[in-house]
Amino acid sequence: MEDQPRLLPSTPGNDLGAQLRAARLNAGHSLAAMAALTHFSKPYLGHIETGRRLATPDVIDRYEQVLGVPIGVPLDPVRVTHEWLLNQPPLTERLHAGRRIGADTVRALEDRVIELRHLDDTVGSRHLLPLVRAELVDAAQLAREGVYPARLGVRLLTAVGELSQLGGWIASDAGHYRHAQQLYLSGVTAAQDAGDRALGAQLLSSLAYQITNIGSREDGLLIARSAGTAADDATPVVRALLLERLAWAAARCHDADTTRRALDAVDGAYEQRSPGIAEPEWVYWLDRNEIDVMAARCHIQLGTPAAAEPLLRRALSGYDHSHARETALYQTWLAEGHARTGNIDAARDTLERIDTTAVDEGSVRLHRRITAVEHLIGRRHGGDTEAADLPPK
Incomplete structure (x- = not known):
């Protein structure tokens, strides 16, 4: 349907806001009282509890301290991966009154995503993470409340997915592992609704990389394998990236045969790149030097x-x-x-x-x-x- 607004489906970030609200109500606190106890403003907490803003780790920690209960246990990434393998839904359509979004706005957002991604090469996580979070909140709000044709909805959801991946990567670098996982999983939802299977695989393989490094290596390997199922249909450099992360997950599990096969496949995929094959911008950084480092x-x-x-x-x-x-x-x-x-x-x-x-x-x-x-x-x-x-x- 043309010129109808699209809302983002429920995501781990939005679910987390609902969990914070439920925990507060169960403890018998009003929003005003919670604001006083946590030293955040009432409007800010209201936006978080309703899913209009992302729940940052410091907000979650403050709620847990005040209420004395754990909040925001992340979704099971293995289950989410299996659902991703099985489900490729069309763009979610929900009706909601909102501002009209044009191609210029979407293009500006896409350019900003690229700019932020390249800033990650030289700007530290402490400074970059708040910028990416703010852009993600704004992009998600545009996708949730704006009015736009379906073709722009796909691009908006793709930008949300890419910002989620970038935010997850930076959060993981900064040691905010739970927040990174939430960002990755919410990004998978956006990528699914945009119909971008390669981006969904990128998000899941990024999550696999984190889990392999600081969590269950077996789960990391399973998720990396599952993400790699998209490699057959992906462009050459995307295939190389997914296979690299599979190789690393296998190496962390001391599976030498899988590691070597995956590294050989990385080389083969990378050699198939061509100026005539359009790669997504988010693989701009993967070159022979990076491949050699991963092999080492x-x-x-x-x-x-x-x-x-x-x-x-x-x-x-x-x-x-x-x-x-x-x-x-x-x-x-x-x-x-x-x-x-x-x-x-x-x-x-x-x-x-x-x-x-x-x-x-x-x-x-x-x-x-x-x-x-x-x-x-x-x-x-x-x-x-x-x-x-x-x-x-």
């Missing part, structure tokens, strides 16, 4: 660190060092590779040369990597040769 990390994870060093050195030599966080992360892998081959002096020297600016800018991910490699070097220097399973990128 898998070698280290599987216990063959000697094979990692030449890959990492080549990748770092051609890397854009204005991307301080990624450069530092990749140097931690080079340091770990040196340590695991017994070259402690080289490991120390590599670690000492790392620019830690990104840690100061909010990258918990980089801080964990540096700390873990320091501990590994200390153990190896002390004669402890037991293989340590360090926190990954």
Whole structure:
């Protein structure tokens, strides 16, 4: 139906607002009383409880402290993945009065998403995450309340899905894992309703990457495999990205055969790229250097660190060092590779040369990597040769 408003379906973020409201009412507090107890404004909490704004981790924590109950247990990501595999619904249509949205507005939003995505290369999580959150709230509100033709609705929902993925990635870098998972899962809903299966796979594989790193590795591998089912129909670079994350999940589970097959498939997919094949903008960053880094990390994870060093050195030599966080992360892998081959002096020297600016800018991910490699070097220097399973990128 043309020129009818579309509302976003219920998402984990909106459900979380309802959970906050239910917990408050069960405790017998008015919204005004809750505002006084949490030191947030009443209108702000009202917008969160009704799903008009995202519930940030600090709001959830404050509610839990005041009410003494856990709130916002994330949806089961494995279940959501299975539903994604089975369901490919059309764009959700709901009627609601709202402002008319034109192509210029949608194009401006799409340009802003690209701008924010590229800022993640050089701007720290502490500064970028609030910007992405604010844009996501505004985009979701446009999709929920605006009046627009169906073709623009698809583009709006796609922008919401892309912002959810970007927000989840940055939140995960900052150590806000629960919030990242909520963003990823709500993004899957938007991508489904936009009919963008590749974007849904990107969101699920991003979630698999986080779960593999800080949660159940088996669940991470399962989700990465499921996301990879979209690879057959995806463009070459998207296939390479999905397969990379499958390779890493398999390596974390010490499944060498699956890892090697996936890495071979990454190379094959990447070689099929062509100027005549339009790739989604969100894979702009995946190049041969990034592929070599992932292969090196898998070698280290599987216990063959000697094979990692030449890959990492080549990748770092051609890397854009204005991307301080990624450069530092990749140097931690080079340091770990040196340590695991017994070259402690080289490991120390590599670690000492790392620019830690990104840690100061909010990258918990980089801080964990540096700390873990320091501990590994200390153990190896002390004669402890037991293989340590360090926190990954």
